Amino acid sequence: MNIHEYQAAEILQQYGIPINAGIVCDSADAAADAAQKIGGKVVIKAQVHSGGRGKAGGVKLAEGPDDARKVASEILGIDISGHIVNMVLVAPAVDIQREVYLGAVIDRDGRGVTVMASAEGGVDIEEVARDTPEKIHTETAHPHLGLRDYQCRRLAFKLGLEGKQVGGFAKIAKAVFKAFTEKDAGLCEINPLIINGDGEWQAIDSKITIDDNALYRQKAAEELRDLREENEIEVQARAHGISFVKLDGNIGCMVNGAGLSMATMDAVKFQGGEPANFLDVGGGASADQVTLALNLVLAEPDVKAVLINIFGGITRCDVVAQGLLEAMGKIDVKVPFVIRLIGTNQAEGQKLLADAGITVVERMDEAAKQVVAAAEGAA
């Protein structure tokens, strides 16, 4: 789960990390008031669940309230990689003496939590990792003991820090790790973390993602969810335990199992079509779930044809077929369907559908071919 920059900063502040506190505004007038309150030069930053805000014109400086109103009105409402800006953060502009990168991530290869730091702060860290990996320094936390103080100091020395900067940085690194583990984060980063004109450390831009699997024990995080940032159909799907991801094509897909769903999308693409969505209805594919899932797929106006691909394993194909018929009876279906249903009791299941005038295709590649042709015919 993604949260906003200002929410991430508030979490880090709870862990004792000094942040550049600002005021969240949802209108240009509010931004002007905020600038008045803060005084002097301010930075106005789009609050969206998307990277690349700077390049998209979502981060700008303003001098005083009038300028802040103008700048905020320019930022509010713009589209950054498909995310509309509903809020801006107005914060004091800071004098930067030095900037670094600091972050904690799940290291899949090392099966642990790795804390990373780089003297190349304030730039795209993925680019640094790709082009000059030697500029990123890492420390892996012990799986049961956590991150030790010496590891935090070692990172500080690798950044070339000196004197009291070392202890200050080490304390922040330790706090980032603590926030990461206590909040079940997938990523917790400060970029840039700066030393300001007064020689003090300050987090300027923070980002935290929360492990979806841990939301049951991170109740507070659920309150940070901003539904405006999420696709409406994806939100509905999640409420019913269905995995749904909207894509750009016109062939709706309904499949049981995540791997099979991806493989079905790939088969559609291989036949020259474009999938409209990823949808995993769950391993069981019960009638209720199937009805819900079909509604989700058909909610997208671009969908010109639908491919249903179910492998009936533990759930028998005749049960799945009954569920499909029930669902299709309830929904006003206006686009062509191709159904592929195999597995346990597949003959009975296929017969049920055939008796209702629905053709069932045996092979997955054949089903993909037919649905692509159907979508082209309907387009």
Place this chain on the structure above:
Amino acid sequence: MSILVNNQTRLLVQGITGREGSFHTGQMVEYGTNVVAGVTPGGLGKDVHGVPVFNTVSDAVEKTDANTSIIYVPAPFAADAIYEATDAGIKLIICITEGVPTLDMVGVYHYVKQAGARLIGPNCPGLITPGEAKVGIMPGYIHDRGPVGLVSRSGTLTYEVVNALTQAGLGQSSAVGIGGDPIIGTNFIDVLDLFQNDPETEAIVMIGEIGGSDEEQAAEFIKNNVTKPMVGFIAGQTAPPGKRMGHAGAIISGGEGTAAAKIKALEAAGVKVADTAAGVADIMAQQMKR
């Protein structure tokens, strides 16, 4: 031969009185798996499909000599269940549970490894050695015993490929679903190593998907260690970056974990990679004819 489970497997089911646990215990018993015990705290004395229930794993191991455990407990309790099985001396632990927090798995992974045990999963369908032991939630009847070893990060996609293999007359030595989470106990390399050293396995199918770099690491391993013919498939060629595709681990992040990179690495290691899932059995059939 086969790998990991066979007719010597003495299976314990953790979470046996739950809906999933009791249903699948019935399925496993029916298949012929030697299910010797179940555990549910407070369930001592109960009987599930003829399987006696104990309060703790250590009690169950003491009374029944169980040597393998399968876990169906809900996600908030899954890590504890794995620790309990490890501490009771079980050396092969299969965790079916989906939705285990990643940080729980960080602790579990290293603990199990240090104890010299093997964890498969979580978020996996389990594993099967056809005709001997079904330790998981896969439909048993689609499998047939034969020369092909299969390892996969997926559930239904695995059944899909197994079904096609069986219909093409290609039975399986064992089929292992390693799970779709970011941190799993057993990865491709571990299973490939077992298949390479299993005399019954003549060829190997590997089904990967987007996210992480396990497939790339497996490709390095294959290049240097696997001499048996291999057919691969990577799901998620059409998946957009930054979006989780159902499985917690199926996400392309920071340009890492793309299907294209995985396919390239596997092909460079001599693996025949199918364009679509439907092609896997076809290519394997051609390979086996040679």
